[in-house]
Amino acid sequence: MSTSGGQTHPLHRVAIVGVATTEMARRLDTTSAEISLRAALTALDDAGLTPADVDGVVARWPGPGGTVFQPGSADWAEVFGQPLRWVCDTYPQGVPGALDAAAAVAAGLCEVALVFGGQAGVMGAAGVADYTRPDNEFLACWGSLTAAQFALVAQVYRHRFGPDPEQVAAVAATIRNAGHRNPAAVMAGRGPYTAADVLASPLVTEPFRLLDLCLATEGAAAMVITSIERARDLPRPPVTILGGGAEWHRQQYVNPPRYEEVWPLGADAARRAFGLAGLTPADVDVFGLYDINTYEVIRQFEMLGLCGEGEGAAYLAEVGIGLGGGHPTNTDGGLLSYAHIGWGGPTLKVVEAVRQLRGTAGGGQVPGAEVALVTGAGSGAQYHNVMILGRG
Template identity: 40%
Template sequence: MSLRDKACISGVGETAYQRGATGTAFELQLEASLKAIADAGLRPREIDGVIPIGIVSGTADDFIDNLGFDDLRFSALIPHGGASPVMALQAAAAAVAAGACNHVLITFGRNVSAAAASGRAGARIHSMPQFHYVTEFEYPIGAIAPAQLYAPMARRHMEIYGTTSEQFGEVAVSCREHALLNDNALMKKPITLDDHRNSRMIADPFRLLDCCLESDGGAAIVVSSADAARDTRHRRVFISGVAEGHPDSPGSITQRPDMTRLGVEKAAQRCFRMAGVTPQDIDFAELYDCFTYVVICQLEALGFCAKGEGGPYVQGGRLRLGGELPTNTHGGLMSQAHVWGLNHIVEAVRQLRGDAGRAQVKDAELGLVTGYGDMGDGAVAILRRG
C-alpha cells in the first residue's frame, strides 16, 4: 500500500527561538504543541496519536498528563537524531492511513542553554546509544563532537571531487539571507563569502560558519488523515511521498567504503517513486543543514545534480529566493534555529499554504524536506499543496 496523499499536515507551531530560555525543554515542547493543535483547529482531546521526537523529549504519558489526551491510540519514539522528524512523518502517515488514529502530534523541544550551564551537554551526547559506534575508531583520537565526526566526510568529498570551502560558504550565505527575512530567526547579521572564509576553523574543513546553531525552542506539527483534515482550519498539505534510509555498514563513518554516501540517497529513490514526481518538479527544498557540506551531499543524493557536482551546483544563487531551487527559506539550522529539523517541516507547510511572508516562493506547489541524523541516517518527504 502506498502512503501517497493518505495523510496531511494540518497544523504547525513554534515557540520563539532564542538562547538562554527560562522554560525547560518539555515546557517549550508543550508550548509548541498547543500552538500546532490550535493551528489545526483542534482541541487537545482530539489528538489520538503522539510521536515525541528523540530520547530527549517527553513520553506519551507526559502528554496525557499535561495536555489531556484522554483517548490516545498510537504512540512511537524515533531516536535517529535530525532524521527523526521526517521519519516521524512516515510513521504518522502510516498510522492514520491504517486507521489506527486520526490526528498525530509530532513534537520536539530543547533547552541547550540550561544543559550547557549545568555541564550536561557533552554527557548527554555520549550517552546516546547510537554514538557507541564511534568509540572504537573516533573517540580514541579525540573526535567526540559532531563537527569532528562529520569533518572526514566533507574532506573526502573535497579530495575526490574538488569541492571547495567557498562552495560551502555559498550554503551558509544563502541560509543567512533567508533568515534576515524571518522574524523568528536567531541570526540577524548579514554575512558574506569573505566572512565565511575568515571565520575560525572548528574541525578541518569546517569553519565556524559551516556549523549549525545551538539554540533553545520547540516545534510541533499535527499529521491528520486526509479525510479528517477536510474540516481543519487551513489548506491541506498532503504527504505525497515519504521514506527513510540508513547508511552503509559499518556504523563508524571513517570505516565505510564510501564516506560520502548517506541514507538519504536510499530514501530519495523510494520517496520520489511514491510521489510520482522527479527532482525537476520540486519548487523548493528544506534540507537538513547541520553542516554546509551535508546540504551539498544531499543535493547529490536527491538527484538535483550528479555525484560530485554539488559544489558547483550551489553557486550562482541557485539556492536563494528567485533561484532554481530556493533552499532553507527560513534560514535553516544554520541561521534560524536548531530543533532537530522539525522547523524545516513547519517552514515547508507555510510555503505550501502561501503563509511564508517575505520568504514566500512564488506559486509553490511541491516542496521537499529532508532529515539527517547520527552517523548518516536519512529521511525524505515530498509535500504537496492541497
C-alpha cells in the same frame, strides 16, 4: 495521486493540518517539557483542534514503555487529559516522526496524531552542546565531536574533487542570509554574510569553519496529522504527504563513516519517495535540506541527481539557492541560522515546508510553491530520510 495499479497509496489519504514553532534562542528560561507542550498546543490551535481531539502522540514519551524525559513523573496522556490510542517515541521528530504518524492514521490506529518536541534549559555555558559529544566507548575516549564525523566525509570529498572554496562558502552565506532576514531566527539581523565572511571565520574542524556549522539553540516545534477527509473540515488548507523514505546505514557516531558508503546516502530513499509521488527532483519548488554543515547541503543535491558527484558547489553557484534562484533552499535560515533545537530540529524543516505550501512563509515565501522536499540527517550520521509534500 495514485500508484501504477490505480490504487491510492495510504499516505496520500493523510495530511498535515497544523504546525507551530515557539520562540527560538540560545537559551530559554523554561524546561524541555514545557516548551514542547507549548508548541504542541499552538499546533493544535493552528489546526482548529483541541487536546481532546488527540489520540496519537509522536514525542519523547515518559509514560508506560517510554523513555526518560523531564520531568519523568508525568506523561502526555495525563497532560492531555485522556488515554491515547497510539504512541511512538522511536524517532519522534522530523520526517520519520511524520511518516510514522501518517502510517498510524492511514492504518486506523489513531485519528489525530501530534508530533512535537524541543529543548529548553539544557544549553550550558560551554560552546559545544552535550549532544554533539557522543558518549560511547568508541568515541568518548577520543573526544570526537559529531562535526568531526561529518568532517571525515567532507575531507575526502574536498581531496578528490577540489571544489572552489568560495562557491562552497557561498552556500553557507546564502542560507545564513535567509536567517538574517527572518525576524524569528536566532541569527536575525546578524548579517548580511558573504562567502568571504564564512572563509574568514575560525576553523573548527577541517574543512569546517564556524559559519559552516549549524547552531545549537533552544525552542520547540510541532505538527498535527490527520486524514484528508477530516482535514477538509478544518480551517487551514491541508498539506499532503506525496512520498517518503529513509535509509539507516548503521548506528550513528560509533564506527567512522566511510565516504564510499555515505556520500550517496539517501539516493534510494529519494528514488522511492519520488516514485511514490509521481515526481522528480526537478519538480521541487522549495528545498528544506538538513543543513548541519555546508558540505551536507552540497551532498544532498548530488545525491538527488540534480548534478554529478563533485559538481555540487559549481552547480549551486550557477543555479542559485536563494529566493530568486532555481532551487530555493532553507528559506527560514535553516539549522545554520534559524535554529537547531535538538529533539525538535528536524521538525523545523517540515514546519517551514508547510508554511511555504500554504503561502504563509512571510518574507521568505517562494511564489507559487506547490511541491516541497524535506530531508533529515546525513552522511556523518550514517542515516538519511526524505519526504515530499504538496498542496492539498
